[in-house]
Amino acid sequence: xxxxxxxxxxxxxxxxxxxxxxxxxxxxxxxxxxxxxxxxxxxxxxxxxxxxxxxxxxxxxxxxxxxxxxxxxxxxxxxxxxxxxxxxxxxxxxxxxxxxxxxxxxxxxxxxxxxxxxxxxxxx
Numbered sequence: 386x387x388x389x390x391x392x393x394x395x396x397x398x399x400x401x402x403x404x405x406x407x408x409x410x411x412x413x414x415x416x417x418x419x420x421x422x423x424x425x426x427x428x429x430x431x432x433x434x435x436x437x438x439x440x441x442x443x444x445x446x447x448x449x450x451x452x453x454x455x456x457x458x459x460x461x462x463x464x465x466x467x468x469x470x471x472x473x474x475x476x477x478x479x480x481x482x483x484x485x486x487x488x489x490x491x492x493x494x495x496x497x498x499x500x501x502x503x504x505x506x507x508x509x
Contacts, residue, residue, distance in 0.1 A: 388486045391416055395461040396490045398424035411462045413439035418454040423447040440472040455480050461490040473504040
């Protein structure tokens with residue numbers, strides 16, 4: 386699957402985000418090695434530490450369904466934000482060195498990153 390198509394899936398997921406406090410809507414699409422796509426969106430709570438990022442929603446969904454081998458992940462937000470610290474750690478632990486495509490979802494442009502660049506000193 387092309388990065389552009391995976392970004393389109395992430396845009397679709399972004400439409401499901403629940404960000405009534407921050408107004409920062411994030412979508413994620415995780416491509417498994419068997420070409421299944423797992424979507425995730427950020428979901429906020431008034432008990433803010435209970436909020437869950439789009440990346441972890443997608444990763445946890447895949448893992449909970451028994452899928453553990455992945456090819457790529459796409460993340461969409463209005464600022465082309467990179468994953469937060471906790472998400473970087475989870476990506477390191479469960480996705481390894483796959484490409485991380487980051488986009489604002491409004492253009493065809495995307496950035497490609499790898500976890501070793503985003504998280505130089507991971508745990509584990």
